[in-house]
Amino acid sequence: MSASWCIKNGRIIDPVNNIDRIADLLVVDGRIKGVDQPTPPDVPEINAQGLWVVPGLIDMHVHLREPGQEYKEDILSGARAAAAGGFTGVACMPNTHPVNDCATVTAMIMDRAAAAAVRVYPVGAISLGSEGKQLAEYGEMRQAGIVAVSDDGRPVRDSQLMRRAMEYASDFGLPVISHSEEATLSAGVMHEGPVATRLGLKGIPAAAEAIMVYREIALAELTGARVHIAHVSTAMATELIRAAKGRGVRVSAETAPHYFTLTDEAVQDYDTNTKMNPPLRSAADREAIRRALADSTFDAIATDHAPHSILEKEVEFDLAANGIIGLETALPLTLALVRDRIIDERRLVELLSARPAAILGLSGGTLSAGAAADITVIDPDLQFVYTADQVVSKSRNSPFLGQTLQGRAVLTMVDGTIRHSLLA
Amino acid sequence: MASGSAFAHRHILGMEQLSREDISHILATADSFKEISTRSIKKVPTLRGHTIINLFFEPSTRTRLSFEVAAKRMSADTFNISPSTSSTTKGETLADTARNISAMHPDIIIIRHPCSGAPLLLSRHVKAAVINAGDGAHEHPSQGLLDLMTVKERLTTLSGLKVALVGDIAHSRVARSDIIGFTRMGSAVHIYGPSTLIPTGIDQLGATLCASLEEAVRDADVVMTLRIQRERQNDPLLPSLREYASQFGISRRILSLAKPDAIVMHPGPVNRGVELPPEVADGPQSVILDQVTNGVAVRMALLYLVMGTS
Numbered sequence: 001m002s003a004s005w006c007i008k009n010g011r012i013i014d015p016v017n018n019i020d021r022i023a024d025l026l027v028v029d030g031r032i033k034g035v036d037q038p039t040p041p042d043v044p045e046i047n048a049q050g051l052w053v054v055p056g057l058i059d060m061h062v063h064l065r066e067p068g069q070e071y072k073e074d075i076l077s078g079a080r081a082a083a084a085g086g087f088t089g090v091a092c093m094p095n096t097h098p099v100n101d102c103a104t105v106t107a108m109i110m111d112r113a114a115a116a117a118v119r120v121y122p123v124g125a126i127s128l129g130s131e132g133k134q135l136a137e138y139g140e141m142r143q144a145g146i147v148a149v150s151d152d153g154r155p156v157r158d159s160q161l162m163r164r165a166m167e168y169a170s171d172f173g174l175p176v177i178s179h180s181e182e183a184t185l186s187a188g189v190m191h192e193g194p195v196a197t198r199l200g201l202k203g204i205p206a207a208a209e210a211i212m213v214y215r216e217i218a219l220a221e222l223t224g225a226r227v228h229i230a231h232v233s234t235a236m237a238t239e240l241i242r243a244a245k246g247r248g249v250r251v252s253a254e255t256a257p258h259y260f261t262l263t264d265e266a267v268q269d270y271d272t273n274t275k276m277n278p279p280l281r282s283a284a285d286r287e288a289i290r291r292a293l294a295d296s297t298f299d300a301i302a303t304d305h306a307p308h309s310i311l312e313k314e315v316e317f318d319l320a321a322n323g324i325i326g327l328e329t330a331l332p333l334t335l336a337l338v339r340d341r342i343i344d345e346r347r348l349v350e351l352l353s354a355r356p357a358a359i360l361g362l363s364g365g366t367l368s369a370g371a372a373a374d375i376t377v378i379d380p381d382l383q384f385v386y387t388a389d390q391v392v393s394k395s396r397n398s399p400f401l402g403q404t405l406q407g408r409a410v411l412t413m414v415d416g417t418i419r420h421s422l423l424a
Numbered sequence: 425m426a427s428g429s430a431f432a433h434r435h436i437l438g439m440e441q442l443s444r445e446d447i448s449h450i451l452a453t454a455d456s457f458k459e460i461s462t463r464s465i466k467k468v469p470t471l472r473g474h475t476i477i478n479l480f481f482e483p484s485t486r487t488r489l490s491f492e493v494a495a496k497r498m499s500a501d502t503f504n505i506s507p508s509t510s511s512t513t514k515g516e517t518l519a520d521t522a523r524n525i526s527a528m529h530p531d532i533i534i535i536r537h538p539c540s541g542a543p544l545l546l547s548r549h550v551k552a553a554v555i556n557a558g559d560g561a562h563e564h565p566s567q568g569l570l571d572l573m574t575v576k577e578r579l580t581t582l583s584g585l586k587v588a589l590v591g592d593i594a595h596s597r598v599a600r601s602d603i604i605g606f607t608r609m610g611s612a613v614h615i616y617g618p619s620t621l622i623p624t625g626i627d628q629l630g631a632t633l634c635a636s637l638e639e640a641v642r643d644a645d646v647v648m649t650l651r652i653q654r655e656r657q658n659d660p661l662l663p664s665l666r667e668y669a670s671q672f673g674i675s676r677r678i679l680s681l682a683k684p685d686a687i688v689m690h691p692g693p694v695n696r697g698v699e700l701p702p703e704v705a706d707g708p709q710s711v712i713l714d715q716v717t718n719g720v721a722v723r724m725a726l727l728y729l730v731m732g733t734s
Contacts, residue, residue, distance in 0.1 A: 187659075194625025198440075200540035200562030200597060203624060270541030314519050316539035318560070 003030040003373065003416025006039045010048025010377065014055060015350050016366040025053050027373040030416035034369040046423065048377055051410065054349045055365050056088025056118075056374030059327060060356040061152075061177075061230055061254060061302035064090070064120070066112065067105070068097025073307035073394045075109065078327070079116035081305070081393040083419040085327040086409025088374035089119035089364055090305075091356075093152040094130065101125035101136040106144035117419040118412070119374070121360060123177065126151040126165045132158055135168060142172045147360040150177035152230060153277075157183055159215060166225035175226040175252070175359060180212035180237070181278065189318055191264040191279040199267065201317060204279050210236035217244040220251050228359055229253040231304050233278035235288030242297045252359050253292075254300040257326060257333035258399070260289045266399060272313045272320035273399040276306065290342050299355040303330045307395030325393045328386070329400050335380055335407035377411035377423075384408060431729040435547045435554040438563035439604040447609060451573050454718070454725035460497055461720055470728060471500035474531040478504045479521075479546075480557070481537040486692060486716065487557050487567070491534050494723035500531075518542060522549035532727060535559070540597075553730040561595050567691055568601030570722040572609060574715045575646055578687050583610030588640040588682070589631070590674065591650030591699055592621040592661075598691045599650055603631045616640035617650075618672060620661045637671075637678055644682040648689045649674055649699040669698045679704055687711045 007025040012035060014020075019035065026033040026043070039045075064078040073081075075092075082090045092109065094100035100109060106122050113120035124146035128134045131154075138149055149169050155178070156162045162176075169176050185208035190196050192203025213229055217240060220227040229241060232255045241253045258276065263283050267274045274280060281289075292298050306323025313320055334352060337343045343351070353376075357365025364374045383406045388396045412420035431449060433441065442450070460468055476495045480488055488504065495502040505525075516524075518537075522545075525533060530552045535543050540560030547554040558564040576582050587606045593599045593615055603613050607630040615626060616634040627633050634640040641647055652668055653661075662668055679688065688700065688710045696702055705712065 192624050194628040197623040197625045198600070198629060200560045200600060202561075205624075270544055311517075315517055316537070316545060317541045318539040 004028045004043045005046055005416065006043050007046045007048050007053050007375070007377065010051050010053035012053045012367065013345050013349050014367040015346050015354050017368055019367070020346060025367065025375070027375070027416045030373050032367055032369055032371050032373050035367070046377070046411065050379070052345065052378040052380060054376050054378060055353045055367050056376050056412070056414065057086045057331065057352045058089040058356040058362065058364055059087045059303050059305065059330065060091045060300055060360055062090045062092050062305040062327065063095065063307065063323070064092040065307060066096060067108065072309055075112040075116055075120060077394045078305070078307070079113070079118045079120060081325070081327040083117040083412045084392040084409070085329070086331045086376040086378065086412055087118055087327060088376065088412060088414045089121060089362065091121040091123050091147060091360060093123050093150060094125040095153045099125050099130050101128050101130065103137065103140040103144040106141045106146055110145045118414055121145070121147040121362065123148045123150050123152070125149065126156055126176065127161060130154040132156050132161060135161070135164060138169055138172050138174055142174060146174065147362065148175045148177050148228070150179065150230070152177065152179045155179050155181040155183055155212060159219070162216070163219050163223060166219055166223045166227060170223070170225040173361060175228045177228045177230050178212070178216045179230050180209055180216055182208045182211040185211070189275060190267050191281045193264055193282055195264045195267060199270065206234040206236050206281065206285065209234045209278055210240060213237040213240050217241070217249055217251055221249050224250070226250045226252070231256045231259070231278060231302070232289070232298070233259045233281050233285060235285045238288050238292035238297050242292065245297065252299040253297065254302040255289050255293065255298055256302060256304045257330050258324065260286060260293060260337065261333050262399065270317040271399065272315065272317055273324055273397050275317060275320050275322055276304070276324055277322040290337070293337065293351065294342050298351065299359060301330065301334055301351045302356065303327055307393055308397045309395055313397050323397070325391070325395055325398050328392060329398065329405065331378065331409055332405035332407045338380070339406070373413055373416035375413040376409050378407065379410045380407045382406070382408055382410065431732070434730065435543070436565050436726055436730060437543050437547065437554065437556050439565050439568045439601045439608070440563065442565070444608050447569070447572065447605065450569055450722070450725050450729065451576060453729060454569070454573055454721040457724040457728070458718070458721040460724070461717070466497050467499055468497065469499045471495065471498035471731060474500040474731065475529070476500045476502045476532045476534065476727065477525060477530045478502060479525070479533055479535045480504065480506045481535070482558070484536050484557070487536065490716070490719040491557060491723050494720050494727060497720070498724055498727055500727065518545055519549050522546050526550040526552065532730060555726055555730065558597050560597065561600070562597050563601045564597040565601050566719070566723055566726060567598050568605040570715055570719040571602055571648070571689060572605050573718045573722055574689065574711055575687070577714065577718070578711055579645055582606070585611040585645040586643060587611050587613045587646040587648060588644040589613055589615050589648045589650065590637065590640060590672065591617050592652050593617055593626055593650065594621045594623040595653065596650045600629065602648060603629045607631070614640045614644070618662060618668070638681055641674070641678050642681045644686055646687055646689060647674055647679060647682055651691065651693065652695060652698055665695065665698050673698060674700050674704055676704060679709065689715060692716070
């Protein structure tokens with residue numbers, strides 16, 4: 001079956017090729033043919049008038065829960081949620097059961113992912129079992145399909161192990177993704193500040209993140225290896241990353257939509273859908289995160305999509321699991337930044353597609369001729385109420401439920417095959 | 425019995441939800457109930473036929489006893505559930521426990537829980553009125569109310585006072601209820617303690633953080649001390665209780681800086697010789713036992729008011 005389309009009259013935004021204009025995009029046999037190419041007969045048309053046509057979005061930080069916690073999410077359900085949110089590729093973290101710390105688990109994930117709606121890029125563990133003791137086998141996992149290594153959720157305490165991980169990962173061209181958190185400072189359940197004090201909840205100070213971000217920067221400087229800082233939440237961390245980039249350290253960084261949208265004030269009434277790690281921070285932190293998105297301190301917006309069932313969330317705040325789902329809300333929340341003129345459209349595509357592809361060494365992130373036809377079509381104005389019954393993910397743990405959001409993916413195409421469409 | 429406007433609260437989850445008028449109404453009601461405890465027959469039929477469950481997930485002697493005495497003096501039937509006898513050790517969630525208890529149709533559930541916010545969670549899953557008897561480091565509203573009642577009784581007013589609150593503010597639910605309660609009634613709360621026990625942003629609750637013990641206590645009308653625990657979850661908060669006593673305890677010398685008729689309070693149990701030396705804890709300015717007596721009256725008032733029998 002040939003996957004050929006002419007996407008007509010859309011606003012094509014492709015930062016890598018420096019394109020931002022209204023044109024037609026031709027897809028032939030699952031590959032991009034080019035912009036303003038003559039359309040062969042019999043190629044079906046997609047009317048994209050008033051819509052944006054961008055390289056498929058890539059979420060470099062999700063939790064798909066398979067193997068081991070399929071009651072929360074599995075590779076296929078997570079991929080469907082990704083497609084619904086406009087993503088054509090996701091990088092899944094290794095904190096599954098068992099941990100993705102060897103080629104066998106990586107191969108199992110790749111095998112399941114073959115039937116998924118979007119591309120799935122596994123991230124391997126830094127250490128065996130993510131226990132922070134012994135390096136995992138990066139070479140064999142690389143051959144099986146991993147694109148990076150991380151002990152996400154289990155920050156590496158041992159600095160010598162982290163140094164060796166960076167050195168060894170660089171032998172295989174793999175970035176090390178750091179969940180940066182100084183564990184001895186972070187026994188709390190929300191941001192340390194007046195709101196935590198009022199609610200009587202134990203706080204996690206911003207310093208817990210900044211201390212570890214600086215360690216990773218120092219180690220990247222020492223080793224010359226690449227390090228990527230996951231889900232940055234604090235002003236202090238943005239300053240450290242900005243300064244490190246300024247002196248040429250090979251550091252990249254992401255933040256998540258909740259950190260530029262919400263603050264710790266959202267933790268009203270002990271709503272466990274506002275509990276995540278790192279926690280929602282202060283208004284000043286949120287401002288700093290927005291500035292860092294605007295000035296290229298951040299490379300990527302990633303969701304940290306973390307599905308949990310009510311078993312983990314309908315409990316006391318202290319006992320609730322960390323994390324929220326994010327694949328289906330990331331694009332509308334990022335579009336709000338464009339409407340608020342914090343970032344422009346080109347930067348949105350860089351943050352959600354081009355840069356994550358480059359960091360992970362993926363082929364996507366562009367609409368270059370010859371590239372696989374991974375394309376997202378966005379209606380930036382379409383309003384919708386985000387309700388529990390329309391969530392595609394298996395889990396419903398989102399603080400944005402019930403809100404009216406503006407802008408969403410109306411078409412998601414992988415290899416020229418439509419994986420999600422709201423178009424008539 | 426009590427006069428004034430109807431009481432609008434189904435649950436008592438915290439001081440935070442109580443207006444100045446609510447607090448005055450509760451204190452007036454408690455005042456009218458206090459006399460019952462001095463009779464030879466200490467029982468009124470007010471809550472006869474009502475079922476009250478004490479659901480205590482944390483050890484408590486005096487608060488639980490105080491609620492039970494209050495309930496029995498109102499003729500309610502009371503039942504106690506504590507973690508050792510409940511199902512929580514078998515993996516039952518609070519929501520499950522709540523729904524099961526609710527199926528037995530209790531009228532009031534009194535909950536003590538180590539997690540902040542647990543009473544609110546409980547209130548979402550039961551039909552009964554919920555009274556917070558202390559949740560984590562969040563609130564302990566009945567303690568805050570009995571503190572207000574004791575001060576009002578001794579000093580005749582709750583406005584324009586200087587209240588010194590000294591000790592472990594960080595882990596104290598009493599501190600939060602007291603700060604909210606006293607400031608809402610028009611008094612100024614001045615806080616002091618070791619920096620390891622002062623939580624970030626406590627001033628945003630309306631309290632003033634002092635630079636020294638002398639500054640906190642000077643010209644105070646009320647000196648409220650809070651219980652110290654030396655260590656929590658391997659968090660090195662204090663080098664020793666001995667040093668706490670010498671640097672942060674309310675000695676007679678420190679107390680002499682307060683107003684001559686100032687009263688000394690403590691929510692109990694007192695670490696004798698730590699927060700207060702015996703001569704202060706048992707001295708003429710101490711109202712610690714009045715607090716206990718008033719606790720029963722305040723809790724009778726709360727049970728009465730949430731049942732809406734006024």
